Amino acid sequence: MFDDLTALGFQIEFHSHARAILAADFADAVTELEAVLASASVPIEEIIAGGGGEAKGTQRLRRALTQAGWRKTTFVVEKRINGVPRESQSHEVDHVREFAEGATRIALEIGLPDSIVTFNEGKAALAEVQAADAEDEPC
Secondary structure, three states, X not given: OOHHHHHOOXXXXXXXXXXXXXXXXXXXXXXXXXXXXXXXXXXXXXXXXXXXXXXXXXXXXXXXXXXXXXXXXXXXXEEEEXXXXXXXXXXXXXXXXXXXXXXXXXXXXXXXXXXXXXXXXXXXXXXXXXXXXXXXXXX
């Protein structure tokens, strides 16, 4: 899983049961994510230039994922007492893709490292994907 990304220098880490969940329930999503991430590039000029705001490479990746159906979503967790909302928290996630008519979904946060969080029938697992630093690679 993610062998092509590893060959391109990405470092892939799976936490908890992320590998099993992605392989068993989200094979199409893995293929889709691998294609989008493999086509992403960050020219060295953008790294050197730095600057504020969202990096151009992140913008390109965000647009590519959005075109593939990964939409920004806000998750709201609410506590109710006798039907009256008493407390709520929300979290906006950069990219969410629903599968099986909304019964299962994968949430992808873009950042360093990028994180893929899967929500499957009430279970959550995390896989982290980060681009390898060329200077850290042995010669």
